[in-house]
Amino acid sequence: xxxxxxxxxxxxQVSGTTHGNTLPQPCSLLSVGQAFSGTQNVSSLQKDEAWRxxxxxxxxxxxxGYLCGTMEALNVPMADTPVVTFWEGEIVDTKNYTFxxxxxxxxxxxxxxxxxxxxxxxxxxxxxSFPPLLSQVEAxxxxxxxxxxxxxxxxxxxxxxFVNVGTDCGLTIAGFYYVxxxxxxGSINGFYYDPNSSPFQKLELxxxxxxxxxxxxxxxxxx
Amino acid sequence: xxxxxASSNPSRPENLIGQLNSAHTSYxxxxxxxxxxxxxxxxxxxxxLAFLKLGAxxxxxxxxxxxxxxxxxxGDNLEFHESVLVQSAxxxxxxxxxxxxxxxxxxxxxxxxxxxxxxxxxxxxVADAGARSLKMIYQSKLAPKYDFHQEKDMEFLLSLLNxxxxxxxxxxxxxxxxxxxxxxxxxxxxxxxxxxxLVALLGGSLIQKDASLESLAAVxxxxxxxxxRLVLPExxxxxxxxxxxxxxxxxxxxxxxxxxxxxIRNTYVSYxxxxxxxxxxxxxxxxxxxxxxxxxDEAPFVLSNLIAEKEGMQQLAFEASIVEKLCENLQKxxxxxxxxxxxxxxxxxxxxxxxCCRDRVLHLKVLNFVTEAFAHDSAEVRAAACIFxxxxxxxxxxxxLRAISNVVVDFMAHKSLFVQCGGVKQLVxxxxxxxxxxxxxxxxxxxxxxxxxxxxxxxxILLELSTSTLTSLLSDPEAPVQxxxxxxxxxxxxxxxxxxxYVFGDDGLLLHAVGxxxxxxxxxxxxVQCMYTLSNxxxxxxxxxxxxxxxxxxxxxxxxxxxxxxxxxSSNSQLRTAAVWTIVNLTxxxxxxACGRVTALWNxxxxxxxxxxxxxxxxxxxxxSRTALKQLMMFGDAST
Numbered sequence: 001x002x003x004x005x006x007x008x009x010x011x012x013q014v015s016g017t018t019h020g021n022t023l024p025q026p027c028s029l030l031s032v033g034q035a036f037s038g039t040q041n042v043s044s045l046q047k048d049e050a051w052r053x054x055x056x057x058x059x060x061x062x063x064x065g066y067l068c069g070t071m072e073a074l075n076v077p078m079a080d081t082p083v084v085t086f087w088e089g090e091i092v093d094t095k096n097y098t099f100x101x102x103x104x105x106x107x108x109x110x111x112x113x114x115x116x117x118x119x120x121x122x123x124x125x126x127x128x129s130f131p132p133l134l135s136q137v138e139a140x141x142x143x144x145x146x147x148x149x150x151x152x153x154x155x156x157x158x159x160x161x162f163v164n165v166g167t168d169c170g171l172t173i174a175g176f177y178y179v180x181x182x183x184x185x186g187s188i189n190g191f192y193y194d195p196n197s198s199p200f201q202k203l204e205l206x207x208x209x210x211x212x213x214x215x216x217x218x219x220x221x222x223x
Numbered sequence: 224x225x226x227x228x229a230s231s232n233p234s235r236p237e238n239l240i241g242q243l244n245s246a247h248t249s250y251x252x253x254x255x256x257x258x259x260x261x262x263x264x265x266x267x268x269x270x271x272l273a274f275l276k277l278g279a280x281x282x283x284x285x286x287x288x289x290x291x292x293x294x295x296x297x298g299d300n301l302e303f304h305e306s307v308l309v310q311s312a313x314x315x316x317x318x319x320x321x322x323x324x325x326x327x328x329x330x331x332x333x334x335x336x337x338x339x340x341x342x343x344x345x346x347x348x349v350a351d352a353g354a355r356s357l358k359m360i361y362q363s364k365l366a367p368k369y370d371f372h373q374e375k376d377m378e379f380l381l382s383l384l385n386x387x388x389x390x391x392x393x394x395x396x397x398x399x400x401x402x403x404x405x406x407x408x409x410x411x412x413x414x415x416x417x418x419x420x421l422v423a424l425l426g427g428s429l430i431q432k433d434a435s436l437e438s439l440a441a442v443x444x445x446x447x448x449x450x451x452r453l454v455l456p457e458x459x460x461x462x463x464x465x466x467x468x469x470x471x472x473x474x475x476x477x478x479x480x481x482x483x484x485x486x487i488r489n490t491y492v493s494y495x496x497x498x499x500x501x502x503x504x505x506x507x508x509x510x511x512x513x514x515x516x517x518x519x520d521e522a523p524f525v526l527s528n529l530i531a532e533k534e535g536m537q538q539l540a541f542e543a544s545i546v547e548k549l550c551e552n553l554q555k556x557x558x559x560x561x562x563x564x565x566x567x568x569x570x571x572x573x574x575x576x577x578x579c580c581r582d583r584v585l586h587l588k589v590l591n592f593v594t595e596a597f598a599h600d601s602a603e604v605r606a607a608a609c610i611f612x613x614x615x616x617x618x619x620x621x622x623x624l625r626a627i628s629n630v631v632v633d634f635m636a637h638k639s640l641f642v643q644c645g646g647v648k649q650l651v652x653x654x655x656x657x658x659x660x661x662x663x664x665x666x667x668x669x670x671x672x673x674x675x676x677x678x679x680x681x682x683x684i685l686l687e688l689s690t691s692t693l694t695s696l697l698s699d700p701e702a703p704v705q706x707x708x709x710x711x712x713x714x715x716x717x718x719x720x721x722x723x724x725y726v727f728g729d730d731g732l733l734l735h736a737v738g739x740x741x742x743x744x745x746x747x748x749x750x751v752q753c754m755y756t757l758s759n760x761x762x763x764x765x766x767x768x769x770x771x772x773x774x775x776x777x778x779x780x781x782x783x784x785x786x787x788x789x790x791x792x793s794s795n796s797q798l799r800t801a802a803v804w805t806i807v808n809l810t811x812x813x814x815x816x817a818c819g820r821v822t823a824l825w826n827x828x829x830x831x832x833x834x835x836x837x838x839x840x841x842x843x844x845x846x847x848s849r850t851a852l853k854q855l856m857m858f859g860d861a862s863t
Contacts, residue, residue: 025842028800032623033675033717059623064578068623088620151846184846211720214762214808217755218717219710220674221667 022146023062023093024153029186029207030067032060033218036188038205040073043198051076055188055205058086065096071159078170084163085173092154098141099124099133101156101176120178123191124154126200127180155179157190172196177203186215234259236274243282250303257286257307261314271318275328280318284332287311291337309352312338316356319363326363335360335367342383342391354390361394361401369402371411384420392424393434400437406446413449418442425464429476432468436479439465440486450491459494462487466500469507474518478511478525485529501536504529505543512548520558523549523565527572534576541580546573550587560601567596567607574614581618590615647672647687654692659701666696666707673714678722681715690729697736702746709752712737716759723763726756731770734760738774741786747795754790754801761808765816768809772820775805776827785827792832796841803847806833810854821858830855 028034034057039050052074059068067089074082090097101120121138124130129152136145159173175194182188186207191200209216232238233256242248242256260279264271274280290307293300315334318325329335338360341353360366370376383395399417403409412418421442424435443450453461465487468480481504488495495501508529511522526545530536540546549566552558558566573580584590596608650672653665673684685693696708712733715725726733741753761771775787790802806829809820824830833855836848 028804028843028847059619061578061619066578066619068620149842151842183842184850209762210718212762213764213768213811213814214758215804216717216759216762217804218674218714219752219755220671220714 022148023095024091024147024150026062027153027181027183028217029183029215030057030060030153030181031217032057032220034186035208035210036186036205037208038188038203040192040201040203042201049077053203053205054208062091062093065091065093067091067155067157070163071157076171079165081164083165083169083171085159086161086163087157087159089155089157089179092142092147092156094141094143094145094147097156098143099137099154100141119193123178123193123200126191127152127154127178127189129180129182130154151183153181153183155181179203234263236260236263236270236277236279240274240277240279240282243279243286250300253286254303254306254310257283257310257314261310261317264314265317268322271322271325275318275322275325280315280325280328280334281332283311283314283318284329284334284337287315287334288337291340305346305349308341308344308349312341312349312352312356316352316359319356319359321362323363323365326360326365329360330365330367342388342394343386347388350388351390354388354394358390358394358397361397364401366401369398371403371408377411377415381415381417381420384417384424389428389430392427393430396421396424396431396434396438400434400441403441406449409442409444409446409449412442413452418449418453422461422464425468429473432471432476433479436465436468436476436483440479440483443490444486445490447491450487450494453487454491454494462494469503474511474514477507478518478521481507481511482525482528485525489528498539501539502543505536505540505545509543509545509548512552520562520565523562523569526569527565530569531572532575537573537575537577537580540573541577541583546570546580546583547587549573550584550589553589553592560599560604563596563599564601564603564607567593567604567611571607571611571614574611574617578618578620581615582620584615585618647684651687651692654688654696659699659704662696662699663701663703663707666704666711670707670711670714673711675714675718678719681718681722681725685715685725690732694732694736697733697740702744702749705740705744705746706748706752709737709740709749709756713752713756713759716756720763723760723767726760727770734770734774738777741774747793747798750790750793751795751797751801754798754805758801758805758808761805762811765814768814768816768820771805771809772823776823788828788832791829791836796839796844799836799839800841800843800847803833803836803844803851806851807847807854810851810858812854812857817854818858821855824855 036055038053040053041048041050043049054072054074055069057067057069060066069087069089070084071087072082072084076083092099099120100117102116121134124137125134129150133142133145136142156176157179158176162169162171162173165171172194175192175197177190177192179188179190188203188205190203190205192203193199207215233242239256239260242252243260248256260274260283264274286307290304290311293304294308315329315338319329335357338353338357342350342357344350344353369380371380380395380398383398384392386392386395399412399421403412418439421435421439424431426432427435439453443453453459462484465480465483468476469484471477471480484495484500484504505526508522508526511518512526513519514522526540530540549570552562552566570584574584590612593608593612596604599605599608647669650665650669653661654669656662656665669684669688673681693708693712696704697712699705699708712726716723726737737753737756740749741757744750744753757771757774760767776785787802787805790798793799793802806824810817810824830852833848833852836844837852839845839848
């Protein structure tokens with residue numbers, strides 16, 4: 001008889017615990033060297049378009065909630081080669097970073113900081129794995145959440161510069177991504193946020209492995 | 224024939240010494256010769272060495288001795304003898320100043336006890352000269368060790384500290400600074416009431432302040448109990464004097480006050496929680512870095528003392544722009560070796576934990592100075608530059624950027640940043656070293672080199688390393704070396720699909736080494752790398768997966784419990800993780816031969832073991848054992 005697996009419990013709201021117990025645990029599939037590929041839909045009112053995208057994690061420092069990597073966009077109409085960018089990420093671990101962005105704030109509207117928080121909530125809510133956390137996040141940005149057993153990692157990724165093309169290539173990297181990573185299968189979903197672009201451009205990636213039938217991991221240590 | 228000018232010059236060392244030694248020289252002439260000698264050697268190291276070689280010291284000490292004796296005998300020429308005492312003591316002090324050979328000569332000649340007697344001489348000039356001279360001797364590690372446990376000697380010390388003469392009281396402090404070494408000595412000094420006296424000296428003359436600051440630091444250093452006697456009474460009121468001296472008009476006093484406070488704080492951790500004072504300390508040190516002299520040379524070392532291992536202090540220093548200031552100093556140009564060493568060490572401390580500091584350093588483009596420093600004459604400077612570089616390289620971002628540096632045009636022009644010990648050749652050489660610590664580091668570096676590189680690089684490394692060296696590293700007597708060697712193999716088989724073939728060469732030499740070690744070793748760190756290697760191989764084609772099965776379930780022997788189950792039950796979460804990934808890969812749904820492997824795994828009891836792991840505290844293990852179970856279930860229940 002098939003075994004009924006226990007449902008993943010929603011994260012506890014532990015108040016007063018030391019941060020050491022509540023940070024997201026390291027996940028093999030979100031480590032240096034891991035690669036992902038999929039699409040980013042860049043549809044606008046004029047047309048429907050999607051670019052193939054490859055992402056590789058190049059650096060990871062969990063203690064400081066830091067991640068970085070490269071993103072390669074293929075079949076970009078304006079470019080004759082794939083366009084590679086270098087991005088840096090913030091891991092929402094409630095210690096280093098919370099669900100509230102608080103910066104990279106494009107335009108400052110009349111509502112000031114409040115609109116940023118609303119944007120944050122609006123975007124996080126689009127991930128199916130977020131709603132169990134919503135009430136706590138609305139209360140305090142999620143500072144008292146225990147994410148150590150949550151099988152998803154939330155991040156913000158910001159492209160910092162173009163690696164192989166000039167800034168005059170006609171492309172913009174002014175915005176950033178809200179990202180949700182699934183620890184069980186390494187799939188990534190994201191929404192690009194840029195007040196000057198169409199909203200909710202979706203990024204969908206799966207863990208890839210150089211054509212292997214399975215998952216492979218290298219090791220690197222900075223002493 | 225005219226006599227050669229040189230030999231008749233009365234100021235030549237030989238002549239001066241001759242005059243001092245001769246019984247025929249008049250008193251006036253001797254005094255003149257003494258003065259002359261003293262004036263020649265003060266501040267002139269070459270002259271000092273020249274006179275030393277000619278045996279000047281015993282002559283001077285002999286004169287000192289006879290005048291001292293004449294004094295006590297009463298009699299004429301008191302004034303003359305006092306002048307002799309002053310000049311000879313000054314000369315002796317000068318010989319001992321900053322010159323160990325001078326100190327040795329002075330002590331060997333028996334000057335010490337004579338000088339000691341002088342410091343309570345009624346003539347203040349004589350007392351001063353004697354005290355100053357002894358202070359010079361006490362700067363050297365050759366100075367006689369003062370016995371603080373002897374009651375008589377402790378009383379003598381206290382009498383020095385209590386003296387109205389600033390040279391004598393500061394001598395007392397100096398003796399403490401240089402002779403106090405053990406906790407017992409610190410305790411004895413504290414009990415004798417020395418601290419109170421030293422604190423009183425903080426209100427004295429410049430000489431007394433400076434000597435006392437150094438002395439206080441020595442008495443409390445690394446001794447929380449003694450430090451508490453300074454810190455606790457009335458909330459450290461006595462330390463307010465030290466804090467005030469942080470703002471003194473003399474740079475050296477400010478530096479010594481900072482040093483003293485930092486030592487106390489490092490010893491008695493709850494002191495100086497006030498961030499206002501912490502910030503002030505940083506700003507004062509920042510400003511002292513500008514001093515062109517010895518104070519500026521020492522300031523970076525004091526800064527290091529303040530921030531080493533303390534992320535909070537490093538953050539405050541960063542915010543006060545200390546990184547910019549230190550880099551500015553590097554850019555100013557050549558410095559004394561000591562200052563250069565200090566700057567590199569302080570920068571190294573700043574970059575030890577904070578990414579923002581490493582980032583700032585990169586932006587300020589000072590790494591060129593690092594490469595220059597590698598060629599410096601001073602070994603200390605070279606070592607300090609190395610430590611700095613190592614800490615900067617800890618940057619996750621830098622490591623990441625290096626990986627994509629073949630695409631990045633500008634940023635990583637600093638090829639020198641990655642001092643990979645001169646290349647693979649040298650590393651391979653070092654991996655054959657007799658010393659295990661060297662072998663570990665060499666193989667560790669080689670392992671990092673095989674991280675995410677293309678096959679051309681892997682082949683170059685393998686060619687240089689050679690399979691025979693690699694296999695001997697895999698069975699190295701030291702487990703840490705084995706661990707790095709297997710990690711290297713793990714990296715080899717990651718990457719493109721055909722990389723897996725590296726372990727199949729020579730009849731599967733490397734693969735069999737992995738399997739063998741899995742069965743033979745008990746060291747978890749080694750097992751982890753072996754298991755990951757097999758896991759990586761198991762992500763390949765059919766025949767790769769089959770080969771892994773053969774390693775895990777050898778035909779020979781009838782072990783009921785396979786090693787795989789043992790690893791799944793390990794208390795080491797990394798090993799459990801690696802084992803589970805192996806199973807995930809072996810049962811990957813799209814592979815044609817999965818069915819057979821699934822059956823074998825069911826029969827080995829893997830399924831029941833995995834069922835116990837669906838709520839493993841390690842998230843990776845929990846999630847991937849569920850994935851593995853799902854995959855195993857897909858082929859139906861094969862249990863009897």
